[in-house]
Amino acid sequence: MQYILKGKSIVTMGSRGIIRNGCIVIEDSWIIDVGEYNDIRGKYHGYEVLNMEDCILMPGLINTHTHIAMSLLRGYADDLQLKEWLEKWVWPLEAKMNERDIYIGAKLSALEAIKSGTTTICSMYHHQYDYNEARAVYEAGLRGVISHTFFDWRRDEDYKFMEDLISKWHGKGRWKIKVAASPHAPYTVSPKYLMEIREYVNEKNRELRDEEKIIIHIHVAETRDEAKIVKEKYNVETEMGLFKYLDQIGFLSEDVLAAHCVWLTDEDIATMKARKVKVSHNPISNLKLASGISPIAKLLSVGVTVSLGTDGPCSNNTLDMFETLKMASIIQKGVTLNPTVLPAEETLKMATINGAKALKWDKHIGSIEVGKKADIIAVELGKPHLTPIYSELSHLVYAVRCGDVKHVIIDGEIVMENREIKTLREEEVIREAEKAKEELIRRLKER
The missing domain is CATH 2.30.40.10 (Urease, subunit C, domain 1)
Known part of the structure; x- marks a missing residue:
């Protein structure tokens, strides 16, 4: 072409x-x-x-943190603290989801992402063997980094899912699909398991070129009490901050993409800079869940690579990266009382070239330059x-x-022309999603 x-x-x-x-x-x-x-x-x-x-x-815009299967939960639980939102509402409903639900939810999100100008997404969710987020993203023609989420409670299964994800999807479609490993968070994954995952990723990456490497995608420092929870649950030292803790156990490296990063100590920020940790800033979900406001201006001032994410469509409640761009800029201006903070060009970098850097894809995407992919x-x-x-x-x-x-x-393909998606049947995807939602609620009521 x-x-x-x-x-x-x-x-x-x-x-x-x-x-x-x-x-x-x-x-x-x-x-x-x-x-x-x-x-x-x-x-x-x-x-x-x-x-x-x-x-x-x-x-094209690059969304570096989301959970695309969760579009089926859009509007299901709102106006709640993160802990209650997850434990009493989201996780019980997710437990009723099957692989078709995950696939259908991911297709709905892919549709929304393309229509709103996102060409690359980085999604963290539960991998399934046949119908999964990777399949949905690939069929939609999106570029994606798709991960499996690791938890303490399913260690044996996690590696089986991860091996399947890598073998079937890493490098698929002329490297339009890449894979990440996603330990959920420091409060759901023990220090021992975090280091097992780190060693697993190191081994997988040993023979890969830099842009082909598997990254680590993790939630960190999302809520005020997270460091205290980690300390009490695992009997570890977190008073200097969660990133300091992660560094002390040997987990951090330049391949770590950390979402949220709201409650940071000065030691955290210095550690993030030293270890070249990448950040996915999710301003809208952090405000909606009242988790707080990340010190993005400070992170940028010391040279930390900060990208933008929407978080999942269950906590945002959209995948609108243009809304995220505006909110990211004006919130930092407001909290610093400085209108010169995060000017338009710097903010736009977060959704383009910085996003590409966070995903180890900046040699190929993130800017319009000769020798790069046509996104x-x-x-x-x-x-x-x-x-x-x-x-x-x-x-x-x-x-x-x-x-x-x-x-x-x-990737050089016209995926949407005059607002008409060429890779998915929009009305059919919407019908499937509504039907899947009804079935999901029915199964929940039968418990």
Whole structure:
């Protein structure tokens, strides 16, 4: 496939900055040229020109922390503290989910993600052998890092699930699908088991290139009392912070992607910087569950790589990364009483190139540059809330809504054109999800 995307402007998130009246030349799944249309068009005879002059072209958004199967639980339990929300509501209903539920929920989330401009997701959930999140993401044409979640209570099963996930899905579809190992959290996985998982991942990665390596995806420091819970449950020292504890047992490395990171000590932040831990900031779910506000401005100021995630559609309750972009920026401005904190460009980096770095994919995605994969979205302008336009960056962070996404290209394939998904039957997915929800509630009532 050879074609040229012609846009009103291109926000590259790379060294070229913003190119107005620009175009992107795509061959197979790769970007082979980027620049002003008048300078480039004559070089590529026979390439089809796709006119997107009513749009800003930008890298697809990267959602680095979610639980996509949980779309079936959207709105099931709200306005609760995290502990009660999980233990009394979410986990009992999840226990009734079968592999078809997981697959259907993941398809629904994939549909939502594509329609809102997300081209890569990193999801943590319970792997199943036949129908699972990886299958749903692959069939939808999304790029994804899919993990299995480890818990103390199912150690033997965890490794069987993980081996199946790796053997069937790691590298699938020209490396559109990668795999992660996800110990749930320090309060649900013992220090001994955390180190077993660390050694397991190290062994798996020994023969892999850097961009092919399996990362570790974990929740850390989400709530105020988490460090106390870990200390009391496992008789370990956590007074200096959970990251300090994880470092002392030898768990941390540059391949760790930590979600939430709300309640951090100064020792935590210094440790995160030293060990090159990556962060997935989830501002909306952290506010909705009243977990707190992560010190993102401080993390960025010391050089920690911070990306953005929505968290699951059960705790957010959407996968809208444009909403997350705006919230991430304005919350940090508010809590620091400093409007210069997290300006538009820095915030947009969190959802693009920083997300790629967090997933060890920045050689291939996260910016529009020659030699990278063609993961591109087109955001339609010409609407009241997007008029007039002085700054593309300002619009993308503070004004654009997810419904403004008009076209989506992933790995060079046009996955959504004029808001019509080409890989999934939208109405059928919605019907399946509603039916699965009804069956799930019926099974819960039968307990």
